[in-house]
Amino acid sequence: MYGLVNRAIEQLVVSARGEAAWERVCHRAGVDSDGFVAMCPYHDDITYKLVGAVSEELGLTAHQVLEAFGEYWVLYTADEGYGELMSAGGSDLRSFLGNLNAMHGRVETIFTKMRLPRFRVEDLDEDEYLLHYESERAGLAPMVAGLVKGLAKRFGQQVEVEHVAARTDAGAHDTFRVRHEVMAIAP
Numbered sequence: 533m534y535g536l537v538n539r540a541i542e543q544l545v546v547s548a549r550g551e552a553a554w555e556r557v558c559h560r561a562g563v564d565s566d567g568f569v570a571m572c573p574y575h576d577d578i579t580y581k582l583v584g585a586v587s588e589e590l591g592l593t594a595h596q597v598l599e600a601f602g603e604y605w606v607l608y609t610a611d612e613g614y615g616e617l618m619s620a621g622g623s624d625l626r627s628f629l630g631n632l633n634a635m636h637g638r639v640e641t642i643f644t645k646m647r648l649p650r651f652r653v654e655d656l657d658e659d660e661y662l663l664h665y666e667s668e669r670a671g672l673a674p675m676v677a678g679l680v681k682g683l684a685k686r687f688g689q690q691v692e693v694e695h696v697a698a699r700t701d702a703g704a705h706d707t708f709r710v711r712h713e714v715m716a717i718a719p
């Protein structure tokens with residue numbers, strides 16, 4: 533994946549535990565700690581190894597690390613100069629998720645070798661929908677759950693996210709049920 537992703541993992545670790553923790557993560561992962569170039573594509577193995585090493589360093593499961601990373605990605609990309617792209621994606625979670633492929637499509641004009649995930653929203657109810665996620669990469673579903681939670685925070689919305697169907701060898705497709713908590717109106 534692009535260095536931007538690995539750099540975000542680095543920032544997450546450094547902000548939580550400091551530079552020394554990041555050095556240990558790189559050592560565990562067998563990765564050079566000299567720094568990733570955001571615009572340069574790296575082998576996916578590096579990202580997966582970093583996630584494994586972060587989970588050992590922080591005493592969390594890989595699932596927890598990926599979910600935390602997904603939440604962090606929303607803040608990180610906005611800080612790294614992609615805030616306008618994020619803002620153009622919509623002003624509430626449901627519409628943003630519906631525009632996600634178009635937004636990533638614009639990102640692809642910058643990161644031209646991106647291997648894009650695909651998303652589709654299937655409405656169930658006014659406040660409930662399914663988010664379908666397809667990727668050629670396995671194992672990133674918890675990141676998507678974290679991304680949705682991070683986006684909900686960005687829009688000041690309360691949501692429950694449930695991973696209702698996981699990809700199988702036969703199909704690279706995960707499904708999440710997203711339910712918005714409706715504010716009770718005071719009498």
Ligand code: HEM
Binds near residue numbers: 534606609639666
């Ligand atoms: C403007 C903000 C964003 C930028 C600049 C950005 C950029 C990127 C880049 C460069 C990658 C690596 C792809 C590769 O190297 O093949 C990536 C992956 C990914 N992005 Fe985004 N992204 C943004 C926002 C989002 C949002 C809001 C979501 C919410 C769901 C999202 C979901 C993902 C996922 C799940 C992946 C992992 C790739 C996979 O599933 O195969 N991104 N993104």
